[in-house]
Amino acid sequence: MKAFLSTDVSLTNEEVLRYYSKRWAIETYFRTAKVHLAMARYQVRSTQTIDRYLALLMFASMCCIYNDPGDLIDVLHHYRSLKKQDIIAYIYFQAQAGATLAQIKTQLRTA
Structure with missing residues (x-):
């Protein structure tokens, strides 16, 4: 059994699933980045460093996907x-x- 929860009770079941399906690609990307691209091993403290690291990570991911x-x-x-x-x-x-x-x-x- 699978259940999807939402704190916004005004949403229909279909809307909750639609939002979830859009969010799923983002979740799997960051999970892959943490596990396979060692994103979880870096310790950065400033927002500028975080922005630069994420930009580099996304660029590397884009290059990989563009080539294959x-x-x-x-x-x-x-x-x-x-x-x-x-x-x-x-x-x-x-x-x-x-x-x-x-x-x-x-x-x-x-x-």
């Missing part, structure tokens, strides 16, 4: 998958070229 239309979370998963594939390909080609594991780790800055 879809939901932000899907785009982030797609880019992470591509990054993993690139790393695997890099390790494979370095191994084929005779690089040692220590050299590859150093190149990838994991050593």
Whole structure:
């Protein structure tokens, strides 16, 4: 069972659901930003810093979605998958070229 509550008793059920559906995209965006873009880890204290950070975050999100239309979370998963594939390909080609594991780790800055 799902229930939607509203403090504005003058709204109809349809209006409450319409407002909720408009708000849902905003809620999922900020949830994605907190979890996948590390938005929750930054501690900023001035309103100017908060405005700048949010502008940068939204710009980065817009760039991701512009290059690969879809939901932000899907785009982030797609880019992470591509990054993993690139790393695997890099390790494979370095191994084929005779690089040692220590050299590859150093190149990838994991050593």
